[in-house]
Amino acid sequence: MKSNIYFRLFFVAIIAGLLAACSAASPEDDKQARLEKLKKDQVALTKEIQKLEAEIAAANPDAATSVRAKEVSITALAPRSFDHFVQTQGLIESDNNVLVSAKTMGVVTQVYVTEGQSVSKGQVLAQIDNSVIVTNIQSMEAQLELAKSVYERQKNLWDQKIGTEVQFLQAKTNKESLEKQLASLREQNEMAKIKAPISGTVDEVVVKVGENISPGMPAARVVNASDLKLAAKVSEAFVTTIKKGNKVIVSIPELKKDIEAKVTFVGKNIDPLSRTFNVEINLPNHPDLRPNMTGTIKVVFNTEPSAIVVPVNVIQTVNNEKIVYVAENNGKQTVARKKIITVDGVFNNLAQVQGLKAGDKIVTFGYQGLSDGEVIKI
Structure with a gap:
């Protein structure tokens, strides 16, 4: 009887211990463990299925149609020209974009031009009051005429050895002094005219x-858009690759087309704050180009004439290796083969690679989740 009681107590203790052990593990931990196990089982099953499908296809080619194939798209590779470039933003500038100012002070009496008018170099744009100067010029011209007449008379007398040398020299000095004063007045009169320093269009x-x-105050702006350049800043990382004469593709959003040009200037100074250097590109004449427009430039510093190029999105990283998948024939089937590649450069969503050859049929759609040797359908 006692043995039965002891047995029952022992059995109850075991049950209690088991219940306690089960309650110790949280439901979340149990779910996580089950999920990890299912994932491992799924990977193992997928590999086993692929292995069996490949073995069946190899042993019985006629059964190939019974093996489920993944649908993909492919692109045959061919050598092509490929540009290595650096891209940045730039601003269109003009050396012939001049804010014209006055050279003397006074009241503006005439404005001879309007905005949008074409003007030539030296053309008068506006007139400052010069009435006092004009009066002085007229008075000086009359004095000079008299001085010239006196000088001519004294010269004739001196040539005949009549009179004194002092009289001749005084007449000569007086004439020359008046000539210089008159020239100065005429120069002041010209300064009262605000003139165009360049040929172009009156923009303002x-x-x-x-x-x-007064001197220095702006009067008008004259712009000549026939000689424009695009100025940009490039990272110092390219200081040894960007050279004068490099090809440049300029994209101006407003024009909706690209312009091909060349680098005409490469700065020698590195900006200590932005760590960039200046480049300039002379732009061809275009009626729609304007100073201060923005544009995107691609400075081509290397062109590979015969490169193997793939879309950058098809390149996958597996175990620290860059891979792509290509389609190959295996009997009556088409299978995916993993190719390990190296990337020489990525530009404009395209990558120049090593490890592939012309004619390889690279998988460009459906490459996600592919395995080496997996049967595919194009």
Whole structure:
């Protein structure tokens, strides 16, 4: 009787221990463990299925149609020209974009141009009041005429040895002095005319009739858009690769087309803050180009004439190796083969690679989840 009681107590203790052990593990841990086990089982099953499918296909080619194939798209590789470039933003500038200012002070009496008008170099854009100067010029011209007449008379007398040398020299000095004063007045009169320093188009007229203007104050802006350049900054990482004469593809959004040009200037100084250097590209004449427009430039520093290029998105990284899949024939089947590659450069979503050859049929769609030797359908 006692033995039965002891047995029952022992059995109850075991059951309690088991219940305690089961309660010790949380439901979340149990689910996580089950999930990890199922994932491992799935990988093992997938590999086993692929292995059996390949063995069946090899042993019985006629049964190939019974093996499920993954649908993919392929592209046959061919050598092509491939540009290595650096891309950056730039701003269109013009050396012939001039804000014209006055050289003397006074009241503006005339404005001869309007915005959008074409002007030539030296053309008068506006006139500053010069009435006092004109009066002085007229007075000086009259004095000079008299001085010239006196000088001619004294010269004739001196040539005949009549009179004194002092009288002749005084007449000569007086004439020359008046000539210099008159030249100075005429120069002041020219300074009262605001002239175009370059040929081009009047982009802005600032000054108005009746305004008082002084030296340095802007009067008008003249722009010549026939000589434009694009200035940009490039990272110092390319300081040894960007050279004068490199081909450049300029993309201006407003023009909706690309312009081909060349690098015309490469700066020698590295900006200590941005760690960049300046480059400039002379632009061809185009009626729609304007100063201060922005554009994207691609400076081509290397061109491979015969490169193997693939879309960058088809390259996968597995175990620290770059791989792609190519389609190969295996009897009556087409299978995916893993190819290990090296990437020489990525530009414009394309990658130049080593490890592939012309004619390889690279998988460009459906490559995710492929395995080496897996049967595919094109």
